[in-house]
Amino acid sequence: MLGQSCPRDEDAALVQGQGRYTGDIHVDGAAHLVVVRSPYAAARITGYDTADARAMSGVLAVLTAEDMEADGLGDLKPVIRHKRPGGRDMAETRMALLAVGDVRFAGDPVAVVVAETLAQAEDAAEAVFVDYEPGEAVTDVVEAVAEGAPALWPDAPDNIAFVFEQGDRAATDAAFARAHHVAKLDFRVTRVTAVAMEPRGAIAVPDLENGRTTLWLGTQQPQRTRAALAEDVLGIPADHLRVISPDVGGSFGMKNNASREAGLTVWAARRLKRPVRWMASRGESFLSDYQGRDNVSTVELALDREGLFTALRIRTLGGIGAYVGPSSAIPFTVHLGGLAGVYRTPHIHAEVTGVLINAQPIAPYRGAGRPEATYALERIIDIAALEMGIDRVKLRQRNLITPDQMPFQTGLVFNYDSGDFPRNMDMALEAADWKGLEARRNEARSRGRLLGAGIINAIEIAGGPYQKPMPEFGAFSFDDKGDATLSMGFSDSGMGHITTFRQIAGDMLGLDADRLAFVTADTDAVPQGFGTFGSRTVGHGGAVVANLAAQIIEKGSDLAAGHLEVAGDDVEFSGGAFRVKGTDRAITLHELAAKEPGKLDVSGMVAPDAATFPNGCHVCEAEVDPETGEVEITRYTVVDDVGTVVNPMLVKGQIHGGIAQGLGQALGEAIIYEPGSGQMLTGSFMDYRMPRAGDLPSINVLTNPQPSKCNPLGAKGAGEAGTVGALPVVMNAIIDAVSELGVRHIDMPATPDRVWRAIREARGAR
Template sequence: MREFDIGKSVRRVEDDRFVQGLGRYVGDLQIPGTAYAKVLRSPHAAGRITRLDVEAAKKSPGVLGVLTGADALADGLGSFASFLERKRADGSPNFVPPYRPLVVDRVRRVGDPIALVVAETEAEAENALDLIDLEIAPIPSVTEIGRATGPGAPPVWHEEPGNVCFVHQVGNRAAADDAFDRAAHVVERRFEISRVTANPMETRTALGLYDPRDGRYTLYAGIQVPHLLRDELARSIFRLPPSRFRVVAPDVGGAFGLKVSAHPELALVLWAAKRIGRPVRWIAERGEAFLSDHQARDNFSNVSLALDKDGHFLGLRVRTTANLGAYLDSFGLWTVSNNLGGLAGVYKIGAFDVEVTGVFTNTLPISAYRGAGRPEATYCIEGIIDAAARELGLDPIELRRRNMVPPSAMPFDTGFIFRYDSGAFEETMEMALALADWPGAARRRREAEGRGRLHGIGIAYAIEVAGGPQESPFEEAAEIRFDADGEATFLLGTHSHGQGHETVFRQLAAHVFALPPDKVRIVYGDTDQVYFGKGTFGSRSVGVGGAALLRAAEILIAKGKLIAGHLLEAAASDITFDAGAFSVIGTDCRVTLKDVAAAAFTRGRLPQGFDLGLSGSAIITPPGATFPNGCHICEVEIDPETGVTALTRYAVVDDVGRVLNPLLLDGQIHGGVVQGIGQALGERIVYDPETGQLLSGSFMDYAMPRADELPFFEVGTNEVPTPNNPLGVKGAGEAGTVGALPAVMSAVRDALAPLGIRHFDMPATPERVWRAIRDVRKSG
């Protein structure tokens, strides 16, 4: 097997430049004349701006300009759009509030951008912020979902006095009602999903330029979706054709969904660059990131499961209320309803009745974060199954087995949005049980109890949609160009922000063309170089982007056969391509791909009428989404005197389809699991319910997971290829997070159950666990 073959654990080729400090991030770009921007933000969650005087700031040393919302309106700047529409309860379209780069007369969250200062240095811009005379008359705010729709709640927007943005109903209510009427058992729980923020290593960054000679804007930004954000900025904010904008995303230091969003600062640096005639750079400090990064999750669901007398699932009823924040992020409505089909889990459930209500609050907008709706759905279905097993006195593994979709049913229509492509769910679960040594948990529990600890073991089977919405998967593009020396350039519509694309796409080059890695150049993240692309999100890069690359390769090889046939004096239909060479069927006549590439740039060696060059490009639309799935098993020990939860074991077996690089897959699973653990045990954005102030605005209060708090992960795979793309891959970027969140909380609940604690929701911080134990001891 060659070093870069598919299926081999190839080390990341991009790491060499990163460890040498040769990465090229937005903060590294040095453009002569660059000025620095700082944003004046609201200190109040809601209020009227009664005074905004920027004259003193304009006269401050080094200041090049101070811009306000009134200036933006005067210049005709628009408002960010929502990529998805939902309906109100009466069937009318949901209200889309104006989301401007700078607010005008009202603030609706702490951190709302009010003014932009541009100066020669960061320090001078920071100093000028203090000279802006700002007065805000505070008005009542609301930050919690439950209070937002209650009697007398202050409206975030007067256009929606009840703060309800949309009500989205899916499923068959009559069929579900019938299922619950027939049920021998009905189990109910309320599940809360805490609010989190992504916290990538590289904070959000933006560098804007404007060229008055051709009226073009250039944006360098740490983002995931250059083409989508180019189009959004052009059409919604500047009201210009996208051709007037170039967006470049160089190296990006982590994103996790945060950097798909159209944040105000992306527009501000472009607008400021035109206004002052200089490049303008903005980089979020970590504290500012807590106040300005769009956040994620934050919802609660009332879940009911109907079962017959033998424990077979009959119906599922879910009522979810989701926090949207004060504005609609471009992906916000999509995120809160993205994976509703995942509520079906990997089980046969007869009927569904699901309703999601989106609510405005005086908080940051909700957007994508690793999983983007998938962990929430899995948390609900796996949590209610655990609750049912406990209430009915059934083994949680046996209850799952009894209801799992068998491989023989594939492709399987769940009856609720999704149609699963492939999977061997019970087999994957059995592999995970073996990897985790599930039978040995009883012994480990006794040992833990002997040390005065509470022991818990939890399981969650996760399934997620990847590659785009089930009903209309997103397109993707790829282009391949060979030069006369036989070296290739891959131009990709996807983008890497830590996943290892420069490695795995070189593995595809070896697979298709037998090209060594040093003969392949990878280009992505530049809308002027790559003609089309949807970017990277939703675990889609290899499944969709790789499929586009293979299609482009097919087109290129077909051209190569025409040239090879001309060189070998054979019909193109008699030419085959394998291992980097074109051959005449049944003979030893052959020419290498390098020979054909050289001929492609030599007029006298080409067929008549053949254009110079050897390239292929494709835009593909997948025939359907893919459904990565996997079984997570977690063990914890809890100190009942302090409430501290320690993870002692973690095992996961994933079916991500065909595995192209096991080493990269392990990295994706490890990182995803840690982010799920982080939310389960500590991460939480908290606002003061009275003032709307952010209480968890630094790493002193926002508890990120640490390496020394984690066990070694046992990771296995069960490869069940998908028929929905030629590589058979399903996607892996979010799999770890989707399963970890419910698995960890399942283990925590298992540890607390013997004390009589019926239910416990995230995050399992020491204080919250300790209080739950104290309260149950007091009551009994």
């Protein structure tokens, strides 16, 4: 079944409106929680007046930080802690469920109201009065580290949360000193928000008899969310909190970590001893969701006379937000190895400064640092090619790692196990008709348009962290009819896990798809696991299923031998059955499981040998109207190596979706704050420009699978590959279109206004 485009088993229910999302769950007697949020991005809380709100009809509770402190609640803790210069610990930025003492971004939660109905809770929230002493906000990372900038936290008067370095600084600097040519670029990667189709929500139901609480919410990591909320925040054993993630309408990293609102919902439910539900509006989502990207960087590329890359270095200011959230450091520091790209650059050094600003905390967002790294590398290659007068395609080809050099130790951390990067480029150039580009440029000029083309190579880590991939849980069980259940620690938010694992299990064990149930995202049913993130599911899941399948076959061979009345050595397994060698005598796995109830059940935590490295080549063409700055993406081709392809249709869907998100950031998506006040100016779909269907051309997706040697399935991951390549290739295409007018660089997003101004500035300078 591997390699077949099987229709998604999940879709029938979803397209008929039979999905069960958090908002669809009805619990009798559930009260409604509304969060009161700060209107200021920087202010001191001097007092609360909740009397009027408490007296309103239907109000059950009005809770502030004083109540939170009295109940002894803990905080959401960072999973990664980096140092500051001089070996100092990372800045302490206490992320309590409610702001304590000061508010640090517009939307910071300061109180909650719980009432019988949503309308009553909303009305009472309006009656909660919080006294503030407003301060000065800083939302730009460059301004935040400037002398005299307002400090967000006493422990970080310079607004620096951490400084992280990777690579050999001395060797890299020495290579730059010897370089024939150095290309340099200052650039900005915008802050964005995930805007999942389904906003966040949570429903908490306390069990008054056993003291446990059940929490429904969309999450990528039910087990880790349970641990964070139970142990770190509530101070209760993890098994006193059950987390269930029902159908999830998109996440992209935003629903990865435990959130303050989920903690507030559980706290309120346990305090009031009744069910409580919270559902974010779209406007509230803009103000409260974890956000992504946001950095200002300087990248430099050193080359010799022949155009060979000799060194790369980058300095980045990363906008962490007002708090170092659970995973805020990950996008800026964990995936820096991607700066090596698919090239033989011997020396690379990166320095990242985590900067505190009056904005929502950052979290991994589809790609989580890999699109930013690829953008930096592929933009500076285009600039180096232009400055040295070398064709940008040839410059890339000249520096590619070749298949005979695998495994390849890059100049920064990563060691690639497999890949054919030259073939990726050759396939993409041919499929995109690169040779016909000039003819298409001329045709566009005849219509008063400028046509540009971008080409980039992308590679990313999947299934990390690199040093030691996290294990994942899996279990097979069989009922008395021989039907199987596969339980795993992953959590689906639209990727098609049921379809995928039915195909994998069918291939490895010959299990009938209609006789295999899939259980996940419920910590009572699957108490162990790490969840879905970092394009890890198929690679890790394949390793888990392969391990469990081997156990089942070993156990089953002995059991089958008894039923077939032969020695164990005379039994072999193939096609879903245990067979007597050289005969037609057999017993299927389903039949054996029914005859031997419970004896074929297996479980375990399994990790692959190493992380994998999906890679590919993207080619994009864009037309620009020089009079208006309007951009139209006209052609898009991508060749991806995601290793063994389980389901080509699902892979193409992931690539398409990833490209759409990368293109969205390149063309319009941006969280923008008003300087000084820190008020969000793009807090609705009126101002935050989402990609539309009309923004995308038909996307030509090809695959060049080079199976990974790091897991039994040979899969590399596909969930983020499209975004990693789309962000740089779209920007390269747009800049190439206007380069003949003298434009060297345009920072994203390439809105018509920004493109038009870049053209006018370039013309004025000529």
